[in-house]
Amino acid sequence: MNKKFLVQIIALLLVSTSLSYMFVETDVYEETYSRIVSVICLSCIKLNRIYSADYQFDTANGKMHPDFIIEDLKEGPVFLSFRTDVCEYCDDMEPLIMEIFNISFEKEDVFSEPLYFNDEKISFYHINKDHANQDLKTLQPFYDIDGDNAVPMFTIITLGYDKGIIKPQFITFYGILEITYTDEQRIDEITNHVVDSLKLYSENRPGFIPEEFKK
Amino acid sequence: MKFQIKRYIAQILFLISANLGAIGFKTGFCYPFFYCHACPASSAACPIRAIEIGLFKGSIKWKLITFPLLIIGTAGVLTGRAVCAWACPIGLLQRAISPVPRRIKQKIPFFKNLGNNRFEKYFRYLKYIVLITLVIISPFVIGFMFTDICPVGVLVGSIPILILNPGTYIPNPFFYIALIIFILFFILIFLVERGWCRYFCPVGAILAPFNKISFLHVEVNKEECIHCNICSDVCPMGIDVANMNRDPECILCGKCVTACPKNLIGFKKV
Numbered sequence: 001m002n003k004k005f006l007v008q009i010i011a012l013l014l015v016s017t018s019l020s021y022m023f024v025e026t027d028v029y030e031e032t033y034s035r036i037v038s039v040i041c042l043s044c045i046k047l048n049r050i051y052s053a054d055y056q057f058d059t060a061n062g063k064m065h066p067d068f069i070i071e072d073l074k075e076g077p078v079f080l081s082f083r084t085d086v087c088e089y090c091d092d093m094e095p096l097i098m099e100i101f102n103i104s105f106e107k108e109d110v111f112s113e114p115l116y117f118n119d120e121k122i123s124f125y126h127i128n129k130d131h132a133n134q135d136l137k138t139l140q141p142f143y144d145i146d147g148d149n150a151v152p153m154f155t156i157i158t159l160g161y162d163k164g165i166i167k168p169q170f171i172t173f174y175g176i177l178e179i180t181y182t183d184e185q186r187i188d189e190i191t192n193h194v195v196d197s198l199k200l201y202s203e204n205r206p207g208f209i210p211e212e213f214k215k
Numbered sequence: 216m217k218f219q220i221k222r223y224i225a226q227i228l229f230l231i232s233a234n235l236g237a238i239g240f241k242t243g244f245c246y247p248f249f250y251c252h253a254c255p256a257s258s259a260a261c262p263i264r265a266i267e268i269g270l271f272k273g274s275i276k277w278k279l280i281t282f283p284l285l286i287i288g289t290a291g292v293l294t295g296r297a298v299c300a301w302a303c304p305i306g307l308l309q310r311a312i313s314p315v316p317r318r319i320k321q322k323i324p325f326f327k328n329l330g331n332n333r334f335e336k337y338f339r340y341l342k343y344i345v346l347i348t349l350v351i352i353s354p355f356v357i358g359f360m361f362t363d364i365c366p367v368g369v370l371v372g373s374i375p376i377l378i379l380n381p382g383t384y385i386p387n388p389f390f391y392i393a394l395i396i397f398i399l400f401f402i403l404i405f406l407v408e409r410g411w412c413r414y415f416c417p418v419g420a421i422l423a424p425f426n427k428i429s430f431l432h433v434e435v436n437k438e439e440c441i442h443c444n445i446c447s448d449v450c451p452m453g454i455d456v457a458n459m460n461r462d463p464e465c466i467l468c469g470k471c472v473t474a475c476p477k478n479l480i481g482f483k484k485v
Contacts, residue, residue, distance in 0.1 A: 004428070005485060007428050008292065008428050008429075008430055008485070011288075011292045011428055012289075012292045012293070012430070015285050015288040015289045015292055016289055018281070018285050019282075019285040019286065019289055022278065022281065022282055022285065026278055027278075028243075028278040028279070028282045029242075029243035029244070030243055031243070031278060031279065032243040032244070032245060032260050032265060032279070032282060033241070033242065033243030033260075034243075035268060035279070036252050036260035036261070036264055036265060036268065037236075037241050037242065037243060037252050037257070037258075037259060037260050038241065040253060040376075043387070043389075044253065044362060044363065044368075045253045045368065045372050045373045045376060046363075046368075046369070046373050046386060046387055046389045046390035046393050047373055047376060047377065047384040047385065047386055047387060047390065048384065048385055048386075048387045049383060049384055049385075050382065050383060050384065050385055085268070085271065085274075086267075086268050086271045088358075146380075146383065179385060179387060
Protein backbone atom coordinates (compact mmCIF):
# COMPACT_ATOMS: atom_id res chain seq x y z
CA MET A 1 0.00 0.00 0.00
CA ASN A 2 1.18 3.48 -0.86
CA LYS A 3 2.69 5.15 2.23
CA LYS A 4 0.92 8.46 1.64
CA PHE A 5 -2.43 6.72 1.27
CA LEU A 6 -1.86 4.99 4.58
CA VAL A 7 -1.16 8.32 6.26
CA GLN A 8 -4.32 9.76 4.70
CA ILE A 9 -6.45 6.88 5.93
CA ILE A 10 -5.00 7.09 9.44
CA ALA A 11 -5.52 10.86 9.54
CA LEU A 12 -9.10 10.55 8.33
CA LEU A 13 -9.90 7.82 10.83
CA LEU A 14 -8.31 9.84 13.61
CA VAL A 15 -10.20 13.08 12.98
CA SER A 16 -13.53 11.52 12.05
CA THR A 17 -13.66 9.07 14.97
CA SER A 18 -12.53 11.75 17.43
CA LEU A 19 -15.17 14.13 16.12
CA SER A 20 -17.86 11.45 16.28
CA TYR A 21 -16.80 10.56 19.81
CA MET A 22 -17.06 14.21 20.86
CA PHE A 23 -20.56 14.48 19.44
CA VAL A 24 -21.79 11.29 21.03
CA GLU A 25 -20.01 11.28 24.37
CA THR A 26 -19.62 14.94 25.31
CA ASP A 27 -21.79 18.03 25.50
CA VAL A 28 -19.46 20.03 23.27
CA TYR A 29 -22.26 20.87 20.84
CA GLU A 30 -24.43 22.33 23.60
CA GLU A 31 -21.42 24.04 25.16
CA THR A 32 -20.40 25.69 21.91
CA TYR A 33 -23.97 26.82 21.38
CA SER A 34 -24.52 28.19 24.86
CA ARG A 35 -21.05 29.69 25.33
CA ILE A 36 -20.41 31.18 21.91
CA VAL A 37 -23.25 31.13 19.41
CA SER A 38 -26.12 32.25 21.63
CA VAL A 39 -24.24 34.91 23.60
CA ILE A 40 -23.12 38.37 22.63
CA CYS A 41 -20.19 39.52 24.70
CA LEU A 42 -20.35 43.32 24.53
CA SER A 43 -16.64 43.83 25.12
CA CYS A 44 -15.84 41.31 22.37
CA ILE A 45 -17.91 43.14 19.76
CA LYS A 46 -16.31 46.35 20.94
CA LEU A 47 -19.67 47.99 21.57
CA ASN A 48 -21.46 49.21 24.62
CA ARG A 49 -25.19 49.54 24.97
CA ILE A 50 -26.35 53.12 25.25
CA TYR A 51 -27.20 53.34 28.92
CA SER A 52 -30.81 53.58 29.89
CA ALA A 53 -32.73 51.97 32.71
CA ASP A 54 -36.48 52.38 32.71
CA TYR A 55 -38.87 50.27 34.70
CA GLN A 56 -41.22 48.05 32.77
CA PHE A 57 -43.92 45.59 33.76
CA ASP A 58 -44.02 43.14 30.86
CA THR A 59 -41.25 40.59 30.68
CA ALA A 60 -39.05 40.71 27.58
CA ASN A 61 -40.29 37.35 26.32
CA GLY A 62 -43.91 38.07 27.20
CA LYS A 63 -44.11 35.16 29.65
CA MET A 64 -45.02 35.21 33.35
CA HIS A 65 -42.12 35.75 35.71
CA PRO A 66 -40.64 32.44 36.92
CA ASP A 67 -42.25 31.18 40.12
CA PHE A 68 -39.02 31.34 42.11
CA ILE A 69 -38.70 35.04 41.29
CA ILE A 70 -42.27 35.64 42.50
CA GLU A 71 -41.41 33.66 45.62
CA ASP A 72 -38.36 35.87 46.23
CA LEU A 73 -40.47 38.97 45.72
CA LYS A 74 -42.43 38.09 48.85
CA GLU A 75 -39.33 39.05 50.80
CA GLY A 76 -37.78 41.89 48.84
CA PRO A 77 -36.44 43.02 45.46
CA VAL A 78 -34.38 40.67 43.32
CA PHE A 79 -30.99 41.52 41.77
CA LEU A 80 -29.79 39.41 38.84
CA SER A 81 -26.24 39.55 37.50
CA PHE A 82 -25.51 37.62 34.28
CA ARG A 83 -22.06 36.91 32.91
CA THR A 84 -19.94 34.37 31.05
CA ASP A 85 -16.41 33.13 31.76
CA VAL A 86 -14.80 35.15 28.98
CA CYS A 87 -16.13 38.71 29.30
CA GLU A 88 -13.93 41.70 30.02
CA TYR A 89 -16.82 44.03 30.91
CA CYS A 90 -18.10 41.44 33.39
CA ASP A 91 -14.65 41.42 34.99
CA ASP A 92 -14.80 45.22 35.15
CA MET A 93 -18.27 45.37 36.69
CA GLU A 94 -18.21 42.55 39.23
CA PRO A 95 -15.84 44.18 41.73
CA LEU A 96 -18.25 47.13 41.79
CA ILE A 97 -21.19 44.82 42.48
CA MET A 98 -19.21 43.14 45.26
CA GLU A 99 -18.47 46.53 46.76
CA ILE A 100 -22.09 47.68 46.61
CA PHE A 101 -23.43 44.55 48.30
CA ASN A 102 -20.38 43.90 50.43
CA ILE A 103 -20.02 40.33 49.20
CA SER A 104 -17.32 38.28 47.56
CA PHE A 105 -17.49 35.59 44.90
CA GLU A 106 -15.55 34.06 42.05
CA LYS A 107 -16.52 34.63 38.44
CA GLU A 108 -17.39 30.95 37.91
CA ASP A 109 -19.77 30.90 40.89
CA VAL A 110 -23.46 30.39 40.36
CA PHE A 111 -25.53 31.15 43.43
CA SER A 112 -28.52 32.92 44.86
CA GLU A 113 -28.60 34.23 48.38
CA PRO A 114 -30.41 36.81 50.44
CA LEU A 115 -28.43 39.96 51.15
CA TYR A 116 -29.11 42.95 53.31
CA PHE A 117 -28.71 46.41 51.87
CA ASN A 118 -29.36 49.17 54.41
CA ASP A 119 -30.94 46.43 56.54
CA GLU A 120 -33.43 45.58 53.83
CA LYS A 121 -33.55 42.20 52.18
CA ILE A 122 -32.61 41.63 48.55
CA SER A 123 -32.38 38.30 46.75
CA PHE A 124 -29.10 38.30 44.86
CA TYR A 125 -28.45 35.95 41.92
CA HIS A 126 -25.00 35.59 40.36
CA ILE A 127 -25.48 33.68 37.13
CA ASN A 128 -22.45 32.63 35.14
CA LYS A 129 -24.17 31.26 32.06
CA ASP A 130 -21.30 28.90 31.32
CA HIS A 131 -21.90 27.06 34.58
CA ALA A 132 -25.56 27.70 35.42
CA ASN A 133 -28.28 25.06 35.48
CA GLN A 134 -31.06 25.11 32.92
CA ASP A 135 -33.48 27.11 35.10
CA LEU A 136 -31.00 29.92 35.52
CA LYS A 137 -29.73 29.75 31.94
CA THR A 138 -33.25 30.33 30.68
CA LEU A 139 -33.82 33.22 33.07
CA GLN A 140 -32.10 35.86 30.94
CA PRO A 141 -34.71 36.02 28.14
CA PHE A 142 -37.37 37.10 30.67
CA TYR A 143 -35.50 40.32 31.40
CA ASP A 144 -33.29 40.79 28.33
CA ILE A 145 -35.07 43.76 26.79
CA ASP A 146 -32.62 43.81 23.84
CA GLY A 147 -33.09 40.10 23.21
CA ASP A 148 -29.43 39.71 22.28
CA ASN A 149 -28.32 37.58 25.26
CA ALA A 150 -25.65 40.20 25.82
CA VAL A 151 -23.40 40.09 28.88
CA PRO A 152 -22.84 41.57 31.36
CA MET A 153 -26.52 42.14 32.08
CA PHE A 154 -28.00 43.32 35.34
CA THR A 155 -31.67 43.27 36.30
CA ILE A 156 -33.45 44.56 39.38
CA ILE A 157 -36.97 43.25 39.93
CA THR A 158 -39.22 45.02 42.38
CA LEU A 159 -42.91 45.89 42.69
CA GLY A 160 -44.83 48.66 40.98
CA TYR A 161 -48.32 50.02 40.56
CA ASP A 162 -49.90 49.51 37.14
CA LYS A 163 -53.50 50.51 36.42
CA GLY A 164 -54.78 49.63 39.83
CA ILE A 165 -52.74 46.44 40.28
CA ILE A 166 -49.48 45.91 42.17
CA LYS A 167 -47.19 43.93 39.84
CA PRO A 168 -43.57 42.89 39.52
CA GLN A 169 -41.62 45.44 37.51
CA PHE A 170 -37.99 45.51 36.53
CA ILE A 171 -35.12 47.47 35.06
CA THR A 172 -32.31 45.95 33.00
CA PHE A 173 -28.99 47.50 32.13
CA TYR A 174 -26.04 46.17 30.22
CA GLY A 175 -22.29 46.46 29.94
CA ILE A 176 -20.46 49.17 31.86
CA LEU A 177 -23.43 51.58 31.93
CA GLU A 178 -22.48 54.98 30.51
CA ILE A 179 -19.15 54.51 28.77
CA THR A 180 -17.74 57.76 30.16
CA TYR A 181 -18.56 56.91 33.78
CA THR A 182 -15.86 56.36 36.32
CA ASP A 183 -16.10 53.35 38.63
CA GLU A 184 -17.38 55.63 41.40
CA GLN A 185 -20.15 56.91 39.15
CA ARG A 186 -21.07 53.34 38.22
CA ILE A 187 -21.29 52.39 41.89
CA ASP A 188 -23.45 55.47 42.60
CA GLU A 189 -25.73 54.71 39.67
CA ILE A 190 -26.32 51.08 40.60
CA THR A 191 -26.71 52.00 44.26
CA ASN A 192 -29.37 54.54 43.30
CA HIS A 193 -31.23 51.86 41.36
CA VAL A 194 -31.09 49.52 44.34
CA VAL A 195 -32.31 52.23 46.68
CA ASP A 196 -35.15 53.10 44.27
CA SER A 197 -36.14 49.45 44.00
CA LEU A 198 -36.28 49.13 47.79
CA LYS A 199 -38.40 52.27 48.02
CA LEU A 200 -40.80 51.01 45.36
CA TYR A 201 -40.92 47.65 47.09
CA SER A 202 -41.82 49.06 50.48
CA GLU A 203 -44.48 51.29 48.93
CA ASN A 204 -46.13 48.47 47.02
CA ARG A 205 -45.56 45.31 49.07
CA PRO A 206 -48.79 45.64 51.11
CA GLY A 207 -50.90 45.34 47.94
CA PHE A 208 -48.91 42.54 46.32
CA ILE A 209 -50.65 39.18 45.98
CA PRO A 210 -47.94 36.74 44.79
CA GLU A 211 -50.36 33.92 43.97
CA GLU A 212 -51.88 36.00 41.20
CA PHE A 213 -48.58 35.93 39.36
CA LYS A 214 -47.75 32.27 39.71
CA LYS A 215 -48.25 29.91 36.85
CA MET B 216 -21.63 24.72 -16.54
CA LYS B 217 -18.29 26.46 -16.26
CA PHE B 218 -16.13 25.30 -13.42
CA GLN B 219 -15.67 28.74 -11.86
CA ILE B 220 -19.42 29.35 -11.97
CA LYS B 221 -19.86 26.17 -9.96
CA ARG B 222 -17.42 27.54 -7.44
CA TYR B 223 -19.39 30.79 -7.21
CA ILE B 224 -22.54 28.79 -6.57
CA ALA B 225 -20.82 26.75 -3.85
CA GLN B 226 -19.49 29.92 -2.21
CA ILE B 227 -22.91 31.58 -2.27
CA LEU B 228 -24.57 28.46 -0.82
CA PHE B 229 -22.02 28.36 1.99
CA LEU B 230 -22.51 32.09 2.57
CA ILE B 231 -26.24 31.49 2.93
CA SER B 232 -25.74 28.50 5.23
CA ALA B 233 -23.33 30.53 7.37
CA ASN B 234 -26.09 33.09 7.83
CA LEU B 235 -29.10 30.89 8.51
CA GLY B 236 -29.25 32.42 11.96
CA ALA B 237 -31.19 35.19 10.23
CA ILE B 238 -34.16 32.81 10.12
CA GLY B 239 -33.49 31.50 13.60
CA PHE B 240 -31.35 28.49 12.66
CA LYS B 241 -28.46 28.60 15.10
CA THR B 242 -26.36 25.55 15.86
CA GLY B 243 -23.58 24.46 18.19
CA PHE B 244 -21.16 23.70 15.34
CA CYS B 245 -18.01 25.64 14.53
CA TYR B 246 -17.50 26.94 11.04
CA PRO B 247 -14.67 25.14 9.22
CA PHE B 248 -13.78 28.54 7.72
CA PHE B 249 -13.30 32.10 8.86
CA TYR B 250 -16.57 33.70 9.90
CA CYS B 251 -17.81 35.46 13.00
CA HIS B 252 -20.47 34.20 15.40
CA ALA B 253 -21.09 37.82 16.46
CA CYS B 254 -22.75 38.36 13.08
CA PRO B 255 -26.46 38.76 13.88
CA ALA B 256 -27.24 36.14 11.21
CA SER B 257 -24.53 33.62 12.10
CA SER B 258 -25.52 29.98 12.37
CA ALA B 259 -22.40 28.58 14.09
CA ALA B 260 -19.37 29.54 16.13
CA CYS B 261 -16.10 31.07 14.99
CA PRO B 262 -13.50 28.28 15.33
CA ILE B 263 -10.86 30.77 16.43
CA ARG B 264 -13.08 32.10 19.20
CA ALA B 265 -13.74 28.56 20.45
CA ILE B 266 -10.00 27.87 20.66
CA GLU B 267 -9.39 31.18 22.43
CA ILE B 268 -12.13 30.53 24.99
CA GLY B 269 -10.71 27.06 25.50
CA LEU B 270 -7.36 28.62 26.42
CA PHE B 271 -8.52 31.81 28.12
CA LYS B 272 -6.27 33.04 30.93
CA GLY B 273 -4.58 29.75 31.67
CA SER B 274 -7.66 27.57 31.62
CA ILE B 275 -7.51 24.58 29.33
CA LYS B 276 -10.89 23.39 28.13
CA TRP B 277 -10.01 20.51 25.84
CA LYS B 278 -13.46 20.18 24.37
CA LEU B 279 -13.55 23.74 23.09
CA ILE B 280 -10.01 23.49 21.74
CA THR B 281 -10.31 20.16 19.96
CA PHE B 282 -13.84 20.57 18.59
CA PRO B 283 -12.99 23.30 16.03
CA LEU B 284 -9.66 21.67 15.26
CA LEU B 285 -11.37 18.38 14.46
CA ILE B 286 -13.99 20.05 12.28
CA ILE B 287 -11.29 21.92 10.38
CA GLY B 288 -9.12 18.81 10.39
CA THR B 289 -11.82 16.64 8.83
CA ALA B 290 -12.31 19.19 6.06
CA GLY B 291 -8.55 19.48 5.71
CA VAL B 292 -7.86 15.75 5.42
CA LEU B 293 -10.58 15.37 2.79
CA THR B 294 -10.05 18.45 0.67
CA GLY B 295 -7.01 20.33 1.98
CA ARG B 296 -7.46 24.07 1.77
CA ALA B 297 -10.37 23.85 -0.67
CA VAL B 298 -12.56 25.29 2.10
CA CYS B 299 -10.83 28.66 1.53
CA ALA B 300 -11.83 28.75 -2.15
CA TRP B 301 -15.15 26.96 -2.07
CA ALA B 302 -16.78 27.73 1.25
CA CYS B 303 -15.28 30.69 3.11
CA PRO B 304 -17.42 33.85 2.91
CA ILE B 305 -14.31 35.99 3.37
CA GLY B 306 -12.81 34.10 0.44
CA LEU B 307 -15.89 35.05 -1.57
CA LEU B 308 -15.43 38.69 -0.58
CA GLN B 309 -11.81 38.61 -1.71
CA ARG B 310 -12.76 36.85 -4.91
CA ALA B 311 -15.32 39.53 -5.67
CA ILE B 312 -12.67 42.20 -5.10
CA SER B 313 -9.90 40.34 -6.95
CA PRO B 314 -10.21 42.21 -10.27
CA VAL B 315 -9.09 45.35 -8.43
CA PRO B 316 -5.66 44.13 -7.24
CA ARG B 317 -5.12 42.52 -10.65
CA ARG B 318 -5.89 45.81 -12.39
CA ILE B 319 -3.69 47.74 -9.95
CA LYS B 320 -0.78 45.39 -10.64
CA GLN B 321 -1.17 45.85 -14.39
CA LYS B 322 -1.66 49.61 -14.37
CA ILE B 323 0.66 50.88 -11.66
CA PRO B 324 4.33 49.87 -12.03
CA PHE B 325 5.00 50.43 -8.31
CA PHE B 326 2.60 47.62 -7.42
CA LYS B 327 3.72 45.25 -10.15
CA ASN B 328 5.69 43.00 -7.85
CA LEU B 329 3.38 43.34 -4.86
CA GLY B 330 2.49 39.87 -3.65
CA ASN B 331 5.01 38.45 -6.08
CA ASN B 332 8.52 39.39 -4.96
CA ARG B 333 11.28 37.28 -3.46
CA PHE B 334 10.46 38.28 0.12
CA GLU B 335 6.81 37.47 -0.29
CA LYS B 336 7.15 33.80 0.61
CA TYR B 337 8.42 34.81 4.04
CA PHE B 338 5.39 37.03 4.66
CA ARG B 339 3.25 33.94 4.29
CA TYR B 340 4.60 32.68 7.61
CA LEU B 341 2.85 35.62 9.28
CA LYS B 342 -0.39 33.66 9.48
CA TYR B 343 1.32 30.95 11.54
CA ILE B 344 2.75 33.64 13.80
CA VAL B 345 -0.74 35.15 14.16
CA LEU B 346 -2.14 31.71 15.01
CA ILE B 347 0.50 30.93 17.60
CA THR B 348 0.82 34.35 19.24
CA LEU B 349 -2.65 35.90 19.04
CA VAL B 350 -4.86 32.80 19.05
CA ILE B 351 -2.90 30.53 21.38
CA ILE B 352 -0.29 32.27 23.54
CA SER B 353 -1.82 35.69 24.12
CA PRO B 354 -5.31 34.46 25.20
CA PHE B 355 -3.67 31.84 27.43
CA VAL B 356 -1.23 34.23 29.09
CA ILE B 357 -2.91 37.66 29.23
CA GLY B 358 -6.44 37.14 27.97
CA PHE B 359 -5.98 39.32 24.91
CA MET B 360 -7.40 37.54 21.89
CA PHE B 361 -7.18 37.72 18.13
CA THR B 362 -10.96 38.06 17.97
CA ASP B 363 -10.70 41.28 20.02
CA ILE B 364 -9.16 42.97 17.00
CA CYS B 365 -10.48 40.74 14.22
CA PRO B 366 -11.35 42.77 11.11
CA VAL B 367 -13.94 40.20 10.07
CA GLY B 368 -15.63 40.63 13.45
CA VAL B 369 -15.91 44.35 12.73
CA LEU B 370 -17.18 43.69 9.20
CA VAL B 371 -19.87 41.10 9.95
CA GLY B 372 -20.37 41.62 13.71
CA SER B 373 -19.94 45.11 15.10
CA ILE B 374 -20.99 47.12 12.02
CA PRO B 375 -24.19 45.12 11.27
CA ILE B 376 -25.16 45.25 14.97
CA LEU B 377 -24.71 49.02 14.94
CA ILE B 378 -26.77 49.35 11.75
CA LEU B 379 -29.53 46.94 12.79
CA ASN B 380 -29.91 48.49 16.25
CA PRO B 381 -29.77 52.24 15.68
CA GLY B 382 -29.57 54.18 18.90
CA THR B 383 -28.93 51.07 20.98
CA TYR B 384 -25.17 50.58 20.91
CA ILE B 385 -22.19 52.88 20.82
CA PRO B 386 -18.61 51.90 19.95
CA ASN B 387 -16.21 51.61 22.83
CA PRO B 388 -12.64 52.94 22.52
CA PHE B 389 -11.37 49.52 21.42
CA PHE B 390 -13.73 49.62 18.45
CA TYR B 391 -11.62 52.31 16.81
CA ILE B 392 -8.46 50.22 17.06
CA ALA B 393 -10.31 47.34 15.44
CA LEU B 394 -11.68 49.74 12.85
CA ILE B 395 -8.15 50.78 11.86
CA ILE B 396 -7.21 47.10 11.47
CA PHE B 397 -10.40 46.62 9.45
CA ILE B 398 -9.40 49.48 7.12
CA LEU B 399 -5.91 47.98 6.75
CA PHE B 400 -7.58 44.64 5.96
CA PHE B 401 -9.51 46.27 3.14
CA ILE B 402 -6.45 48.09 1.83
CA LEU B 403 -4.60 44.76 1.85
CA ILE B 404 -7.23 42.84 -0.09
CA PHE B 405 -7.54 45.70 -2.58
CA LEU B 406 -3.79 45.69 -3.19
CA VAL B 407 -2.92 41.99 -2.96
CA GLU B 408 -5.21 39.33 -4.34
CA ARG B 409 -6.30 37.07 -1.48
CA GLY B 410 -4.01 39.09 0.79
CA TRP B 411 -5.88 37.99 3.92
CA CYS B 412 -5.68 34.28 3.03
CA ARG B 413 -2.00 34.56 2.10
CA TYR B 414 -0.66 36.41 5.12
CA PHE B 415 -3.03 36.60 8.07
CA CYS B 416 -5.88 34.10 8.18
CA PRO B 417 -5.41 31.85 11.23
CA VAL B 418 -7.92 29.30 9.91
CA GLY B 419 -5.89 29.14 6.71
CA ALA B 420 -2.83 28.51 8.89
CA ILE B 421 -4.56 25.51 10.47
CA LEU B 422 -5.75 24.20 7.11
CA ALA B 423 -2.55 24.75 5.11
CA PRO B 424 -0.51 21.77 6.40
CA PHE B 425 -3.38 19.42 5.51
CA ASN B 426 -2.62 20.09 1.84
CA LYS B 427 0.34 17.74 2.26
CA ILE B 428 -1.86 14.75 3.08
CA SER B 429 -5.33 15.64 1.78
CA PHE B 430 -7.22 13.18 -0.38
CA LEU B 431 -8.05 15.89 -2.90
CA HIS B 432 -5.25 18.00 -4.35
CA VAL B 433 -4.08 19.72 -7.53
CA GLU B 434 -1.41 17.92 -9.51
CA VAL B 435 0.77 19.21 -12.35
CA ASN B 436 2.23 17.00 -15.03
CA LYS B 437 5.73 18.47 -14.74
CA GLU B 438 7.27 16.28 -17.42
CA GLU B 439 5.08 17.68 -20.17
CA CYS B 440 4.77 21.21 -18.79
CA ILE B 441 5.82 23.87 -21.31
CA HIS B 442 6.35 26.49 -18.57
CA CYS B 443 4.15 29.08 -20.20
CA ASN B 444 3.34 30.33 -16.66
CA ILE B 445 -0.31 31.01 -17.46
CA CYS B 446 -1.22 28.92 -14.42
CA SER B 447 0.90 31.07 -12.10
CA ASP B 448 -0.51 34.25 -13.63
CA VAL B 449 -4.09 33.24 -12.88
CA CYS B 450 -3.35 31.79 -9.43
CA PRO B 451 -5.00 34.06 -6.82
CA MET B 452 -2.57 32.82 -4.18
CA GLY B 453 0.50 33.73 -6.23
CA ILE B 454 1.88 30.19 -6.30
CA ASP B 455 4.50 29.01 -8.77
CA VAL B 456 2.02 26.40 -9.94
CA ALA B 457 4.25 24.67 -12.51
CA ASN B 458 6.73 23.72 -9.80
CA MET B 459 4.37 23.10 -6.92
CA ASN B 460 3.95 19.84 -5.12
CA ARG B 461 1.00 19.84 -2.74
CA ASP B 462 1.73 23.47 -1.90
CA PRO B 463 0.26 24.50 1.50
CA GLU B 464 -0.87 27.75 -0.10
CA CYS B 465 -2.98 26.07 -2.80
CA ILE B 466 -6.69 26.65 -2.15
CA LEU B 467 -7.85 24.30 -4.91
CA CYS B 468 -9.79 27.04 -6.68
CA GLY B 469 -9.11 25.31 -10.00
CA LYS B 470 -8.20 28.47 -11.92
CA CYS B 471 -4.93 26.91 -13.04
CA VAL B 472 -6.79 23.75 -14.05
CA THR B 473 -9.05 25.64 -16.43
CA ALA B 474 -6.30 28.00 -17.62
CA CYS B 475 -3.67 25.40 -18.61
CA PRO B 476 -3.52 25.37 -22.42
CA LYS B 477 -2.18 21.80 -22.46
CA ASN B 478 -4.57 20.39 -19.86
CA LEU B 479 -1.64 19.26 -17.76
CA ILE B 480 -3.06 20.39 -14.43
CA GLY B 481 -5.90 18.59 -12.74
CA PHE B 482 -7.59 17.69 -9.51
CA LYS B 483 -6.43 14.39 -8.18
CA LYS B 484 -8.17 12.26 -5.61
CA VAL B 485 -6.00 10.26 -3.19
